[in-house]
Amino acid sequence: MRTFIALELPDLFEDEVASLARQLHDAVAGRFMRRETYHVTLAFLGDVDEMGARAAMAALDAACAGAAPVELAPEGLGTFGRPRDATLWLGLRPTPELTGLAEAVRAQLDARGCSYDRKAFRPHITLARRARLPEGTLPGLAFPLPATARRVTFFKSTLTQEGARYKPLHTVELG
Numbered sequence: 387m388r389t390f391i392a393l394e395l396p397d398l399f400e401d402e403v404a405s406l407a408r409q410l411h412d413a414v415a416g417r418f419m420r421r422e423t424y425h426v427t428l429a430f431l432g433d434v435d436e437m438g439a440r441a442a443m444a445a446l447d448a449a450c451a452g453a454a455p456v457e458l459a460p461e462g463l464g465t466f467g468r469p470r471d472a473t474l475w476l477g478l479r480p481t482p483e484l485t486g487l488a489e490a491v492r493a494q495l496d497a498r499g500c501s502y503d504r505k506a507f508r509p510h511i512t513l514a515r516r517a518r519l520p521e522g523t524l525p526g527l528a529f530p531l532p533a534t535a536r537r538v539t540f541f542k543s544t545l546t547q548e549g550a551r552y553k554p555l556h557t558v559e560l561g
């Protein structure tokens with residue numbers, strides 16, 4: 387099964403991210419993500435079997451033991467890919483607490499022999515895929531206010547024609 391570990395967004399912050407996406411929808415063509423798919427990926431594991439899933443859940447428990455809630459502070463928009471076929475995202479300030487949590491999750495995955503995508507951690511929330519950015523500047527946007535995230539979850543991801551569907555398999559509360 388295809389899996390990842392992510393920080394879940396608090397409800398009000400998620401509402402504000404969805405509002406930002408609606409503002410962008412008028413200026414940017416692309417496939418915008420559904421609100422329920424918003425998250426901050428800490429580690430993408432890809433395909434794991436049942437034994438790998440159990441190891442990932444143990445890694446998550448160990449990484450989050452005693453960890454405090456994490457502030458999410460928006461820093462602006464960014465993209466991966468080409469301007470006419472990009473992934474559009476909302477960047478988050480890489481605070482020591484946020485990067486430390488990602489590092490702890492990855493270290494615990496390493497300790498248990500779990501493989502994951504080793505790209506550098508860049509905290510962001512994906513807003514749209516296959517986005518075609520307009521020439522010039524975007525209209526004035528209302529960005530979400532900083533918020534505190536308290537839940538880290540191991541998710542199963544199922545790809546469908548309508549986009550990915552995420553199912554929580556194991557959640558740890560921070561703090």
